[in-house]
Amino acid sequence: MYNCRCTTVAVVDGVDTGNAMRRARDPETGQNVLVEDMTYDEWVKWKMAKGAFYDLSLQPKPVTIESINRVKAFQCVTLGAAAQTGLKNMHKQLLLAARKQPLGTEVARVFGCDMGKLTGYIVGDDNQKSVYIPNMEVEHIAIHTHPSSSAFSPKDLLRFAQRDKLKMLTVIGHNGHIYAIEKTDGVEKEIFMKKVHDISAATKIILASNKTNEEKLVEINAFIRESLKNDYTPGVNYYEQW
Ligand SMILES: [Zn+2]
Numbered sequence: 001m002y003n004c005r006c007t008t009v010a011v012v013d014g015v016d017t018g019n020a021m022r023r024a025r026d027p028e029t030g031q032n033v034l035v036e037d038m039t040y041d042e043w044v045k046w047k048m049a050k051g052a053f054y055d056l057s058l059q060p061k062p063v064t065i066e067s068i069n070r071v072k073a074f075q076c077v078t079l080g081a082a083a084q085t086g087l088k089n090m091h092k093q094l095l096l097a098a099r100k101q102p103l104g105t106e107v108a109r110v111f112g113c114d115m116g117k118l119t120g121y122i123v124g125d126d127n128q129k130s131v132y133i134p135n136m137e138v139e140h141i142a143i144h145t146h147p148s149s150s151a152f153s154p155k156d157l158l159r160f161a162q163r164d165k166l167k168m169l170t171v172i173g174h175n176g177h178i179y180a181i182e183k184t185d186g187v188e189k190e191i192f193m194k195k196v197h198d199i200s201a202a203t204k205i206i207l208a209s210n211k212t213n214e215e216k217l218v219e220i221n222a223f224i225r226e227s228l229k230n231d232y233t234p235g236v237n238y239y240e241q242w
Contacts, residue, residue, distance in 0.1 A: 058217050060104035060147030063095045063174045070176030071095065074241040077184045078113055078141065078168045086115035090143060091172045097121050098145045098174065106131035108144035113167060115141075133159075141168035141182075149173025150221045151240075152181065152228070154200040161189070161196045180239040181228065187235030199227050 073088040090109065098107045106124035108131045111117055118140055124131030133142045152160075152171055160169045160181055168182040203220045211219070228238040 058148035058150050058214070058221070061149065061174050062103055063099040067174060067176035068092050068095045070242055071172070071178065072241050074178065074180065074239050076168065076180065076182055076239060077237060078182045079115065083113070083115040087111075087141075087143070087170075090115065091170070091178060094121075094143055094145055094172060095174070095176070097123075098147070104129065104147045106145050106147065108133045108142060110134065110136060110140050110142045113139050113141060130155075135163050136165055139165050139167050141170070142166060143170045143172060146171045146173050149175040149177055150217070151179045151225045154196070154203050154224070157181070157196045157199060157224075161193050164189075175242075177242040178240065179225075180241070182237050182239075184235050184237060188233060192233045192236050195227070195231065195233055199224060202227075 071088055071091045073084045075084065079087060090111065094107055094109060098105065101107060101123060106129065108122045108124070109117070110119040110122075110133060118136060118138075119134065122131055122133065129147075131144055133144065150171075150173070152169075156169065156171070160166055164183075166183075168180060170178060170180040172178050202223060206216050206220050206223065209216065225240070229240075
């Protein structure tokens, strides 16, 4: 009895009941995923197009009611005003879904640019610190949680840069902090790809330094945020909101 694309509460109900979902193990990665009403064709397409989105390996923190209450809407180019409110609600619901998973598990979901649901919840493995997000043939936005509340990882940015139809990618931290990046008209893909590669190279240098792992990851997180904030790429907008 699945028909929840037009309702706002069924997504949370879906996680509760499990009726509209099935848990499947991806044979390549061993990751468990929750697939909501996916046809076989969609499943095959999903497997072909999937790619991992990572959190930095900082300490995961639990989702609290305070962090869910902290989630705010933000202005962006990709979404109209109503869809911006819809995104805020979907971020809150994603945190509710993440709250029911073992600590450290990432959860993702994909929407059209009108915030219509394109997938159910996609749940990463609790010990992999990553979640697989399908690519789509239509323009879409993808949201995913970072249990440590860190910003985009270099892998997240690379996949965002590569996927032309992925118009916006957001990270919602378990603390309610939102990071978002979007492509607008006239995006300079080559320039952005180069920037992402530069960020990735810089993080590798930090990783090779003589510091504790925790110090390195904190430094990488700060470096990525500063790079996205201060070094503007035409057609790519970066937001932080909380
Ligand atoms: Zn990520």
